[in-house]
Amino acid sequence: MHRSFVTGSRSQQEQVQFRVILAATYPVFLIAAVLQRVLPAREHGTAPRRSVFGEARAMALSAIPFAFMG
Template sequence: MAPTARQHQEELQFRLILAATYPFFLAAAVFGRMAPGRAPARPGLPAPHRSVFGEARAMAVQAIPFAFMG
């Protein structure tokens, strides 16, 4: 398989996995926001102002590469 075709296939797989897992990460982000006593990610610094949707996407993009390892 040509390198560009393989890269395109991996990109397509990444997008499909992102679309399939995004609802779960979105639910986790919503529940995380609603949790009482939520501590900032870095003690002493204010929590970043990111939307729930942006937070869910960031979680998904961080977790999905593990599916491509191996």
């Protein structure tokens, strides 16, 4: 049985790739978060809202793992 072990350099390389993708996608999600605030809201939720920057980061962090699947 052959097992592949993740080496330290591969893990570090994945971290660098993650940060690069985050830096590349964050501006797109920031624009989306700003547009969500500017456009009229369809929901009238009472939940506390994050800052536009926090919302953009949350959207980017939820989308990026899909780039590493497969």
